[in-house]
Amino acid sequence: MPELPEAERARSLIERRALARRIAAVDDADTYVCRPHAPGEIAAALAGRRLTSAHRRGKSMWCETDGGPMLFLHLGMTGHIAIDEEPEPHGWDRFALEFEDGGRLALRDKRRLGRALLDPDLDRLGPDAGEISRDEFRARVGRSGTPLKARLMDQSALAGIGNLLVDDILWRARLSPVRAANELAEEELDELRRHVRAAIRDAIRKGGAHTGQLNPERRPGGRCPRCGEALERGRVGGRTTWWCPAEQS
DNA sequence: ACCTATGTTGATAC
DNA sequence: GGTATCAACATAGG
Numbered sequence: 676m677p678e679l680p681e682a683e684r685a686r687s688l689i690e691r692r693a694l695a696r697r698i699a700a701v702d703d704a705d706t707y708v709c710r711p712h713a714p715g716e717i718a719a720a721l722a723g724r725r726l727t728s729a730h731r732r733g734k735s736m737w738c739e740t741d742g743g744p745m746l747f748l749h750l751g752m753t754g755h756i757a758i759d760e761e762p763e764p765h766g767w768d769r770f771a772l773e774f775e776d777g778g779r780l781a782l783r784d785k786r787r788l789g790r791a792l793l794d795p796d797l798d799r800l801g802p803d804a805g806e807i808s809r810d811e812f813r814a815r816v817g818r819s820g821t822p823l824k825a826r827l828m829d830q831s832a833l834a835g836i837g838n839l840l841v842d843d844i845l846w847r848a849r850l851s852p853v854r855a856a857n858e859l860a861e862e863e864l865d866e867l868r869r870h871v872r873a874a875i876r877d878a879i880r881k882g883g884a885h886t887g888q889l890n891p892e893r894r895p896g897g898r899c900p901r902c903g904e905a906l907e908r909g910r911v912g913g914r915t916t917w918w919c920p921a922e923q924s
Numbered sequence: 925a926c927c928t929a930t931g932t933t934g935a936t937a938c
Numbered sequence: 939g940g941t942a943t944c945a946a947c948a949t950a951g952g
Contacts, residue, residue: 678931707947734932752932753948786948788932821941830933837931884931913943915929 677750679734679804679835680878685748685756686731689738692758693772693780694726702771708782709770709791720744720793721772732803733834737795747795751788757781804835805875812868816856823859824852825912827871835875838914843887844874846899851923852911893917 677685701718703709709717726738726746736748748756754769759778762768768781770791782789802811804827815832816823826832827841836844845852848870850863859867878884888900897906899919907920 681931749932751947752930784947786930786932788947790933819940825941828932839931912941 677734677752677754678837678840678878678884679875680840681755681883682731682734682736682750682835683879684882685750686729686736688756688758689726689729689736689780693738693774694729696778697725697775698722698772699775700773702768702773703791705769705787708784708787708789712792717746717770717791717793721746726772732797732800733830734837735795735797735800735834737797744793745795747790747792748782749790750782751784751786751790753786754782754784754789757783799831801829801831801833804833804871807833807868809865809868812871813861813864816867817859817861817864819856821856822853822911823850823856824914824916826856828912828914836871837884838916839884839887839890839893840874840878842893842917843878843884843889844870845923846889846919847874849922849924852916852918853909854924889917 698721701721703712703717704714706714720743721740724740724743727741728739730737734749738746740746758780763783767783767785769784769787769789770782772780782791801815816826819826824841824845827836848867850867874887878886892898892900892906897917898904899906899922902921904919904921906917909916
């Protein structure tokens with residue numbers, strides 16, 4: 676489920692439950708999830724250390740350690756963080772810290788598109804979608820001829836918005852996903868930013884990007900929760916897109 | 925069986 | 939440079 680709201684919940688969970696616990700062992704055997712590290716590299720770097728802080732920008736998380744490298748975590752498409760739970764019986768724990776006190780932190784990810792690695796390069800990640808300033812939003816979103824939906828999902832422009840959240844945001848803002856981003860007037864961009872922030876705030880509170888009002892209608896036969904019009908389905912920026920043709924322009 | 929779908933990201937080709 | 943497409947992964951469903 677992971678978009679920005681899920682990542683924030685995961686970060687908060689790590690902050691509340693995993694900091695300051697001494698790491699006794701690390702399971703970094705999955706060479707795909709832990710690429711480019713060889714098995715044992717992350718383990719060697721983190722054994723005996725503690726996580727000291729948990730950070731997030733967009734969907735990316737990283738933890739500082741006491742004297743060691745930074746640990747980067749990404750939930751991919753199906754990942755979540757499980758703390759002090761029994762190991763997943765199907766082997767879906769792709770990476771884990773085992774604490775000296777007997778507990779553990781696992782990156783549990785059926786589909787294996789999540790990541791765990793050391794000392795990440797975050798240079799190509801835009802500012803967090805929930806924190807971005809008005810001026811920066813105008814500049815980063817509004818100066819591209821690409822479809823609005825694709826621009827909002829471009830993690831190098833602004834970080835954190837995924838496929839479910841973006842459809843909800845554009846529906847709230849009554850904007851068409853295919854409209855060119857640079858067609859929007861400054862006031863429209865400011866208004867859009869308000870909806871971005873509100874959608875993120877609501878989703879974090881309610882538990883995830885799937886809790887948006889539009890989400891239950893993203894299916895054949897789905898209707899606009901406001902006006903009742905049949906939703907349209909299409910492909911924008913390579914992703915399945917649902918919108919209200921009557922209201923969103 | 926085979927085709928499609930799925931919350932992400934990166935490489936690649938134009 | 940930007941934009942679109944495909945592939946990486948694994949599973950579910952028609």
